[in-house]
Amino acid sequence: MMTNTLVWVEHEGGAVKDATLHTVTAAAQIGTVTALVAGQGVDAVAAAAAQIAGVAKVLVADDAAYAHALPENVAPLVVGLMAGYDVFVAPATTTGKNIAPRVAALLDVAQVSEILSVEGPKTFTRPIYAGNAIATVEASDAKLVVTVRATAFDKAGATGGSAAVEAVGGAGDAGLSSFVGSEIAKSERPELTSAKIIVSGGRALKDAETFAATITPLADKLGAAIGASRAAVDAGYVPNDYQVGQTGKIVAPEAYIAVGISGAIQHLAGMKDSKIIVAINKDEDAPIFQVADVGLVADLFEAVPELVGKL
Known part of the structure; x- marks a missing residue:
């Protein structure tokens, strides 16, 4: 029996977000992938989702009620579609974590959160104790709700697929919440969760001005x-x-440079999957050195400007 998975497509500004591509890779290891695109005026997103390698079908729910991915509206839409699916899969992003638990509650099943690998049809690994231990869990529910830690899976190809696109409807506006507005931080820099290189600063940087003058x-x-x-x-x-970190963003760039960060377990939980970790800290006993590939015991206020001068 083939398992059918329904993947929530996270998108912004008419483009599919990277977290979705990682999630498709995970979902494809569980079963056949159907992508769900919900929003308003999302034809471009649906077309992009149809091209993702490994996606067999795309469902499009185009309605003003889904314009801002309000979970109170999206969750009932997902639950209505789950009659034809075995597993609902979402990225463990802010939006995914907002929608998935509501879907699980409405289906009356236990959610499997932030999976790191797929070990069987209903068996997964996931981090516990801030990533200090990896638990292997087997779900016993008839239908599963799963969130995926994006950094644990490779991105599915954004092109190469040619899925059929089908329109679906839901209950629309549940009347429980409304979108008031958003203040989006604008930055010329790459977004943290998709950046290839990250420079991070810690408490040792004294204040906002020093942080900016040293790290920027x-x-x-x-x-x-x-x-x-x-x-x-x-x-x-x-x-x-x-x-x-554990209560921030989980990242896994090619290179992570930790400046003046001691390396509390909660911080390590968010970056220890980085390909190369460079630590600059004057405390040689700082826990960050235990995970660092390259460690420099030095005063960051001397080492960082010197490094900048040599680049």
């Missing part, structure tokens, strides 16, 4: 995104969308 030139030279530890965010050095 290095990030500019490398074409990198800027991240931060929770301590740096809590201290007000940078906005909270810079936060990397």
Whole structure:
């Protein structure tokens, strides 16, 4: 018996987000992939989703009620479609984590969160204890709701597929919530979760001005995104969308440069899958050195400007 999976397509500005491509890879290991595109005026997104390698079919729910992916409206739409599917799969992003638990509750099943691998039709691995241990879990529900840690799976090809596109309808506006507005942080830099290089700063950077003066030139030279530890965010050095870690963003760039970050377990949970980790810290006993591929025990205020000068 073939398992049918329904994948929530996260999109923005008419484009499919990278997290969706990673999620399709995971879903394809579970069963046949149908992509669900919900929104308003999403023809371009549906066309892009139909080209993703591994997607067999695309369902499009085009309605003003789904324009801003309000979970109170999207979850009932998903539940209505689940009669024909065995598994609902969403990326473990802010939006995915907003929708999936509501779907699980409406279906009365236990959600399997942030899977790292697919071990069988209903068997997965997922991190527990801030990633210190990996649990293998087997779901016993008839239908599954799964969220995927994007960094654990390769991206599916954005082209190469030719899925059929089919329009579907849902209940529309549930009347439980409304979209008021959003303030999107604009940046010329790559987005944290999709950046190839990230330069992150910690509490040792003293204040917002010092953080900017130290980290920004290095990030500019490398074409990198800027991240931060929770301590740096809590201290007000940078906005909270810079936060990397268990309660921030989970990243796995080609290179992660940790400047003045001691490496609390919650921070490591967010970046330890990076291909190469470089740590600059004057405390040689800092836990960050245990995961670093390259460690420099030095005063960051001397080492970073020197590094920038040599690049």
